[in-house]
Amino acid sequence: MILIYTTFPDLESAKKVVKLLLEKKLIGCANIREHKALYWWEGKIEEDDEIGVIIKTKNEKWEEVKKVIKENHPYSTPLIMKIDVDDVNIEYLKWLDEVVE
Structure with a gap:
C-alpha cells in the first residue's frame, strides 16, 4: 500500500480528479482537506x-495514478x-x- 499526496487550488478540481480515480478503480479512498x-x-x-x-492505493497503481493526476490537474507544476x-x-x-483493480 502507498499514500499519494497532492494539492489543488479548489475543492471542485480536487473532487473531479478523485472521482475520476475512483471510477477507474485505481484508488480505494481519498481524504480531502482545506488548508493554507x-x-x-x-x-x-x-x-x-x-x-x-x-490518496490510498496499491503500490503497483502508482504510475497510472500519477499519470491521471498529471493529465487532469489544473496546476502547471503539481505536487504528486x-x-x-x-x-x-x-x-x-x-x-x-478488493476495491482497487
Whole structure:
C-alpha cells in the first residue's frame, strides 16, 4: 500500500480528479482537506487557500495514478508525492485489495 499526496487550488478540481480515480478503480479512498499554503512562486512568497488530498492505493497503481493526476490537474507544476506505507492493519489491506483493480 502507498499514500499519494497532492494539492489543488479548489475543492471542485480536487473532487473531479478523485472521482475520476475512483471510477477507474485505481484508488480505494481519498481524504480531502482545506488548508493554507505558503510557498515560493516566481521569486516571491505566495499565500493561498489550497486543498490537500491524501490518496490510498496499491503500490503497483502508482504510475497510472500519477499519470491521471498529471493529465487532469489544473496546476502547471503539481505536487504528486508517493509515500510508502511500512505497516497497516490487515483488514484495511484486504479491503483495499478488493476495491482497487
